[in-house]
Amino acid sequence: MKNTIIKILLLSCLYIFTVSCVTPKTVIPKPPEVVIAPIIKPVFDDTYGFDSENQKKWVDSVYNKMTFDERVGQLFMVSAYSNKDSLHINSIDKLIQDYKIGGLIFFQGGPVRQAKLTNRFQSKSKIPLLIGIDAEWGLSMRLDSTYRYPWNMTLGAIKDKKWIEKVGVQMGEQSKRVGVHFNFAPVLDINTNPKNPIIGFRSFGEDKVNVAESALALMRGYQSLNLLATGKHFPGHGDTEIDSHAALPTISFSKERLEDIEFYPYKKLFDEGLASVMVAHLNVPSLEPKENLPSSVSHTIITDILKMQLGFKGLIFTDALNMKAAKNFRDPGEIDLEAFLAGNDILLCAENVPIAKEKICIAYQDSLITEKRLAYSVRKILKYKYKVGLNNYEPIPVPNIYKDLNTTANDALQYELYENAITVLKNKNEILPIKNLENNKIAYVKLGDDINSSFVTTLKKYTEVTEVFDENIDSLNVKLKNYDTVIVGFHKSDKAWKKYDFTDTELLWLQELAKNNIVILDVFTKPYALNTILNFDEIEGVVLSYQNSDVAQIVSAELLFGAIDAKGKLPVSINTNFKINDGLTTQKLNRLGFTIPENVGMNSEVLSKIDNFANKAINQKMTPGIQVLVARKGKVIYQKSFGYHTYENKVKVVNSDIYDIASLTKIVATLPNVMQQYDQGKVTMETTLGTMLPIFDQSDKKDISFKELLSHYARFEAWTPFYKATLDSSKFPLPKYYSKVANEQFSKQVADSLFLRNDYHDTIMKKIVDSKLILKKEYKYSDYTFIILKEYLERITGKTLDILVQEHFYNSLGMNNTTYNPLRKFNKYIIPPTEIDTYFRHQLLQGYVHDMAAAMEGGVGGHAGVFSNTMDVAKIMQMYLQKGNYGNRQYFSEKTFADFNTCYFCAEGNRRGIGFDKPQQPGAAGPTCGCASLTSFGHTGFTGTMTWADPETEIVYVFLSNRTFPGTNATNTLSKENIREDIQKVIYEAIVK
Structure with a gap:
C-alpha cells in the first residue's frame, strides 16, 4: 500500500x-x-x-x-x-x-x-x-x-x-x-x-x-x-x-x-x-x-x-x-x-x-x-x-458596496482620532488656546506646497484671521508688524510616500518669522519633518497635526481656539528637542467646535432631509437664498447654504455671507446688554419704565415694569410706520428731513445717498411716549420694547448700541461677521439684498437695514439692524445655552439667564420670556415646530430668519434668509409653508440619543 x-x-x-x-x-x-x-x-x-x-x-x-x-x-x-x-x-x-x-x-x-x-x-x-x-x-x-x-x-x-x-x-x-x-x-x-x-x-x-x-x-x-x-x-x-x-x-x-x-x-x-x-x-x-x-x-x-x-x-x-x-x-x-x-x-x-x-x-x-x-x-x-x-x-453581494464602505461612522471616528492624536509640543506663556480675541489681531502664513483651505476656513469661524502673503520674507515681516499673533501652517501632501521635509528656504523663513513675530507653528505632515528645525527657542507654540487631511485641519483649528483640549503624545523623538511621549495638555474653552452628527447622538441621514425643505423653499421662490446651521452639545454638525443672493441666480450663497437678521437683533444685540445691566443690579424685574427713562416719568407708561416690558405685556402697539410722516404725497423723502449728502445736521444714513436729520430720533421717542396703550392687558408683540431698551442702554452707558455690543460681546465672542451698518466693514457683494424699496428709499437695499425704523436710527436699532451669518449667531446662542459663558468668559450669571428664560405670564396666555421668545403653548400657534422643550428659547425675524436653542437637547438652530426680496408686499410663503419649523422638526427627529 x-x-x-x-x-x-x-x-x-x-x-x-x-x-x-x-x-x-x-x-x-x-x-x-x-x-x-x-x-x-x-x-x-x-x-x-x-x-x-x-x-x-x-x-x-x-x-x-x-x-x-x-x-x-x-x-x-x-x-x-x-x-x-x-x-x-x-x-x-x-x-x-x-x-x-x-x-x-x-x-x-x-x-x-x-x-x-x-x-x-x-x-x-x-x-x-x-x-x-x-x-x-x-x-x-x-x-x-x-x-x-x-x-x-x-x-x-x-x-x-x-x-x-x-x-x-x-x-x-x-x-x-x-x-x-x-x-x-x-x-x-x-x-x-x-x-x-x-x-x-x-x-x-x-x-x-x-x-x-x-x-x-x-x-x-x-x-x-x-x-x-x-x-x-x-x-x-x-x-x-x-x-x-x-x-x-x-x-x-x-x-x-x-x-x-x-x-x-x-x-x-x-x-x-x-x-x-x-x-x-x-x-x-x-x-x-x-x-x-x-x-x-x-x-x-x-x-x-x-x-x-x-x-x-x-x-x-x-x-x-x-x-x-x-x-x-x-x-x-x-x-x-x-x-x-x-x-x-x-x-x-x-x-x-x-x-x-x-x-x-x-x-x-x-x-x-x-x-x-x-x-x-x-x-x-x-x-x-x-x-x-x-x-x-x-458570494459577495455587490449592490450598495460604495454606500456601505463610506458610512458616516467612518467620519465620526476620524474626528475622534484626530481629537486624540494632535499634539502640542510647545506652549510658551500659554499662548494656546488663543484666548482674548478682542485684543488679538491674528495673521496666517502658509508654508508647504499642499492645500490648506479647511484649516483657514475653520480658523476664520472663530475670529478674524487674515491670510498674509509676500514673495519676500522682509516684506512679509513688514506686513506682519500690525498683527499680535502669526499662525504658520506647514502643509505637505497627505499621500503616503511624498516628500515631507521643510525646504531650506522654508526653514529660513520660519526662522525669520519667529524672530520678528509671536508665532504658532502648526505642522500638517509626518513628525520627522520637525527634525530639520534645529532651534525652537523663538517659536512660542508648536502643534503637530500629523497629516494634512480635511479633518486634521478642522480639528487642529478647534484646538488652537480651545474648542477641544490637547491629548496627543509624541510617538517618536525629534532630535534633542522633543522626546517620546512629549505632549502638553491645553485648556479647553467652551467655544463651538465641529464634528459630524453621529458624534453628538444624531443621525446624518435624517438630518440631510433639511436639504429637501431648503431646496423646496428655493425652488418655489419663497426666498432667493438660505443659510442653515445646527449645533449640538457644543459642536456644529450641519452648516450649509442654498440658493443665490437674488432670483437672477448669479451669486451663490456661501456660509460666510451676512444677512440682515431683522428681529433677531433683539436677542443678539440689545438683550445681552440689558442682561448685564440686570446682572449688575441696575434694574430688577420690578423696575418701572419711568425709573429707567425719565421721558416716560409723566406718561401713562411710567409704571410699566421691566418684566412686563420685556414680556411684551405692556399694552404697547405693535409698531408705528414712523417713516411715513417724512415723505411727500408721492411717497418720496422730504428735503425737510433728508439730505443726499451727510453733514453735521444730517448724519443718520438711511440708505445709499440718503441721510436723515439727527434730531428726528427725539420725534420717534416722543411718538412712543405719546402712543396709545391698548385697552386690554394681553400679550402683544411690539417693536417699541427694544427701541426703548436701546434708548435706556445708550443713556446709562454713554455709548451707542453698536459700539456697546461690539465691546461687550462681539469682539470677545469672535463674532467678527456681525455688525450694524455692514458696508462700513464689508464689501456689499457678500451681503444678499433684502428688498427693492419702492415706498420709502426707492432703491435696492443691500447692506442697509430693511426695517424702516431701524434705518431712521442710522441703521442702529434696538429691534433690528444687525447683519450676521449663521456661525456668528450660533456663538451667542451657545453662550446663552451655556448660561452666560463662552470661551470660559462669564458674560452674566447663570441666575440672570434663568431669570430671563422664564415665562412669567404663561398662566395669562403669554408665552414670552424676558426678551426671549418661547415655544407656543399646547393648541396655540407659535414660532417652533412644537417639538422643542419648554425651556427652549429664541426669536424669529421679518426677513425670514430664526434662531432657537434648547437646553434639554443642547441644540442650537439658526436659519437665515432674505425672503423679503424683491419686495415685502408678496405673500410670506416661507412662513405659511412652515419651512423654518419643518426644518426644526427634522432636527429633533434626527436625535437618536
Missing part, C-alpha cells in the same frame, strides 16, 4: 513538471484527478489546536479529499488586481483552475470591481480562496472610492487605545464587505531610525510599549469580526536605511537587543491570539549565521525562533516574494521552496507558481518535505479558512 501511494505522488509531480516545461502551443491532455485514499490519515502536529470539534471535522474532511496537487496549491497566495485587463484576469483563472492556488492578495483597483472579481475567482475554485489585502490604513491604501484612516504613526499619538480598536473594527467591517479575510496589518516594526525609507509613518512609533499597545488594539478590533490580522515585518524592519523592495537591508543589532525591543510587540500580540505573522526579507547576522540569508528563508529565524522560542502557532507568511530582497537571493520557484522549507505556511506573491510547485513536488519526492510538514501548513491554512467562514462560503 505504501509503495502504491508513493507511485501516485510521483505521477502527480511528473505531471506538474511536464505542464510547466511545455511550450504554450503544446496541448497535453489532463489525466484524471488522482485522489489520495481517504483511509490514509497523515501525521499532523496539532499543538496549536482547533477552536471547535466542527472546525476539526471540516479540516479533516477537506484535507482527506484533496489531491497532492491541491494540497501544494494551498501554499500559494498570488497577487491580484482589479484595475488590470482580461489577460491578468485570465491568468488568475488559470492559476486557480490548473494550479489549485489557495489564496489571493489584492492590490490596486476598486471595491466593486474587486468584489465582482472575487466572486468570479471563488466560483472557479474547488476549495474557497483565502482573500487578503495589504491595507494598513484601510482599503484606500489599495482601492479607490474607499475610506482612508490615519497613518499608524498618527494613531501612535493616541493614548486611549479604545479609539485604535474602533479603527480595527471598522477596517474589519469594510474588509468583510468586499470579501477580504486577511489584512496584512498591524505593523509591529518599532521605527527607531528616522531615516527608515520604507517603514517610518507606517509604524506606531519608536517606543516598544506604545507600538505593542497600539497594534494590539488594532488587532483586537479587526479579529473581533472573525477576520485575521497579520503582524509584520518579523523580526523587525524598524531600524533600516534600505527599502527591502529594492535590496536586502541589514539589521545589525545583537540578539539580546532584538529580543528586548523588536520582539516585544510580537510577544504581546501572540499572547492575545494574533492570527498570523509576515516574515520580512532582512539580513540579521545576530540571528542567522549564514551571510546575507534573508530572514524570510531562514529556518533559524522562522522555525527555531518564531515557532519554537516564541511559541507562535498561527499562520506564517513570507513577505512578497517578488521583492528584490528575495529575488536577488534566489530565482522564482527556488525562493518559494526555500521559504517553505524554512517554516513559512503561505508563500506570498509567488512570481511563478508552476515552477514553484514543481520544485516543491521534487523536494517532496526527495523527502526534503515530509507528509507531516505539508499537512502541518495545509491543515493550518484550512483551519483559518474555517475561522473566516469559508466552510459556508457565500
Whole structure:
C-alpha cells in the first residue's frame, strides 16, 4: 500500500513538471484527478489546536479529499488586481483552475470591481480562496472610492487605545464587505531610525510599549469580526536605511537587543491570539549565521525562533516574494521552496507558481518535505479558512458596496482620532488656546506646497484671521508688524510616500518669522519633518497635526481656539528637542467646535432631509437664498447654504455671507446688554419704565415694569410706520428731513445717498411716549420694547448700541461677521439684498437695514439692524445655552439667564420670556415646530430668519434668509409653508440619543 501511494505522488509531480516545461502551443491532455485514499490519515502536529470539534471535522474532511496537487496549491497566495485587463484576469483563472492556488492578495483597483472579481475567482475554485489585502490604513491604501484612516504613526499619538480598536473594527467591517479575510496589518516594526525609507509613518512609533499597545488594539478590533490580522515585518524592519523592495537591508543589532525591543510587540500580540505573522526579507547576522540569508528563508529565524522560542502557532507568511530582497537571493520557484522549507505556511506573491510547485513536488519526492510538514501548513491554512467562514462560503453581494464602505461612522471616528492624536509640543506663556480675541489681531502664513483651505476656513469661524502673503520674507515681516499673533501652517501632501521635509528656504523663513513675530507653528505632515528645525527657542507654540487631511485641519483649528483640549503624545523623538511621549495638555474653552452628527447622538441621514425643505423653499421662490446651521452639545454638525443672493441666480450663497437678521437683533444685540445691566443690579424685574427713562416719568407708561416690558405685556402697539410722516404725497423723502449728502445736521444714513436729520430720533421717542396703550392687558408683540431698551442702554452707558455690543460681546465672542451698518466693514457683494424699496428709499437695499425704523436710527436699532451669518449667531446662542459663558468668559450669571428664560405670564396666555421668545403653548400657534422643550428659547425675524436653542437637547438652530426680496408686499410663503419649523422638526427627529 505504501509503495502504491508513493507511485501516485510521483505521477502527480511528473505531471506538474511536464505542464510547466511545455511550450504554450503544446496541448497535453489532463489525466484524471488522482485522489489520495481517504483511509490514509497523515501525521499532523496539532499543538496549536482547533477552536471547535466542527472546525476539526471540516479540516479533516477537506484535507482527506484533496489531491497532492491541491494540497501544494494551498501554499500559494498570488497577487491580484482589479484595475488590470482580461489577460491578468485570465491568468488568475488559470492559476486557480490548473494550479489549485489557495489564496489571493489584492492590490490596486476598486471595491466593486474587486468584489465582482472575487466572486468570479471563488466560483472557479474547488476549495474557497483565502482573500487578503495589504491595507494598513484601510482599503484606500489599495482601492479607490474607499475610506482612508490615519497613518499608524498618527494613531501612535493616541493614548486611549479604545479609539485604535474602533479603527480595527471598522477596517474589519469594510474588509468583510468586499470579501477580504486577511489584512496584512498591524505593523509591529518599532521605527527607531528616522531615516527608515520604507517603514517610518507606517509604524506606531519608536517606543516598544506604545507600538505593542497600539497594534494590539488594532488587532483586537479587526479579529473581533472573525477576520485575521497579520503582524509584520518579523523580526523587525524598524531600524533600516534600505527599502527591502529594492535590496536586502541589514539589521545589525545583537540578539539580546532584538529580543528586548523588536520582539516585544510580537510577544504581546501572540499572547492575545494574533492570527498570523509576515516574515520580512532582512539580513540579521545576530540571528542567522549564514551571510546575507534573508530572514524570510531562514529556518533559524522562522522555525527555531518564531515557532519554537516564541511559541507562535498561527499562520506564517513570507513577505512578497517578488521583492528584490528575495529575488536577488534566489530565482522564482527556488525562493518559494526555500521559504517553505524554512517554516513559512503561505508563500506570498509567488512570481511563478508552476515552477514553484514543481520544485516543491521534487523536494517532496526527495523527502526534503515530509507528509507531516505539508499537512502541518495545509491543515493550518484550512483551519483559518474555517475561522473566516469559508466552510459556508457565500458570494459577495455587490449592490450598495460604495454606500456601505463610506458610512458616516467612518467620519465620526476620524474626528475622534484626530481629537486624540494632535499634539502640542510647545506652549510658551500659554499662548494656546488663543484666548482674548478682542485684543488679538491674528495673521496666517502658509508654508508647504499642499492645500490648506479647511484649516483657514475653520480658523476664520472663530475670529478674524487674515491670510498674509509676500514673495519676500522682509516684506512679509513688514506686513506682519500690525498683527499680535502669526499662525504658520506647514502643509505637505497627505499621500503616503511624498516628500515631507521643510525646504531650506522654508526653514529660513520660519526662522525669520519667529524672530520678528509671536508665532504658532502648526505642522500638517509626518513628525520627522520637525527634525530639520534645529532651534525652537523663538517659536512660542508648536502643534503637530500629523497629516494634512480635511479633518486634521478642522480639528487642529478647534484646538488652537480651545474648542477641544490637547491629548496627543509624541510617538517618536525629534532630535534633542522633543522626546517620546512629549505632549502638553491645553485648556479647553467652551467655544463651538465641529464634528459630524453621529458624534453628538444624531443621525446624518435624517438630518440631510433639511436639504429637501431648503431646496423646496428655493425652488418655489419663497426666498432667493438660505443659510442653515445646527449645533449640538457644543459642536456644529450641519452648516450649509442654498440658493443665490437674488432670483437672477448669479451669486451663490456661501456660509460666510451676512444677512440682515431683522428681529433677531433683539436677542443678539440689545438683550445681552440689558442682561448685564440686570446682572449688575441696575434694574430688577420690578423696575418701572419711568425709573429707567425719565421721558416716560409723566406718561401713562411710567409704571410699566421691566418684566412686563420685556414680556411684551405692556399694552404697547405693535409698531408705528414712523417713516411715513417724512415723505411727500408721492411717497418720496422730504428735503425737510433728508439730505443726499451727510453733514453735521444730517448724519443718520438711511440708505445709499440718503441721510436723515439727527434730531428726528427725539420725534420717534416722543411718538412712543405719546402712543396709545391698548385697552386690554394681553400679550402683544411690539417693536417699541427694544427701541426703548436701546434708548435706556445708550443713556446709562454713554455709548451707542453698536459700539456697546461690539465691546461687550462681539469682539470677545469672535463674532467678527456681525455688525450694524455692514458696508462700513464689508464689501456689499457678500451681503444678499433684502428688498427693492419702492415706498420709502426707492432703491435696492443691500447692506442697509430693511426695517424702516431701524434705518431712521442710522441703521442702529434696538429691534433690528444687525447683519450676521449663521456661525456668528450660533456663538451667542451657545453662550446663552451655556448660561452666560463662552470661551470660559462669564458674560452674566447663570441666575440672570434663568431669570430671563422664564415665562412669567404663561398662566395669562403669554408665552414670552424676558426678551426671549418661547415655544407656543399646547393648541396655540407659535414660532417652533412644537417639538422643542419648554425651556427652549429664541426669536424669529421679518426677513425670514430664526434662531432657537434648547437646553434639554443642547441644540442650537439658526436659519437665515432674505425672503423679503424683491419686495415685502408678496405673500410670506416661507412662513405659511412652515419651512423654518419643518426644518426644526427634522432636527429633533434626527436625535437618536
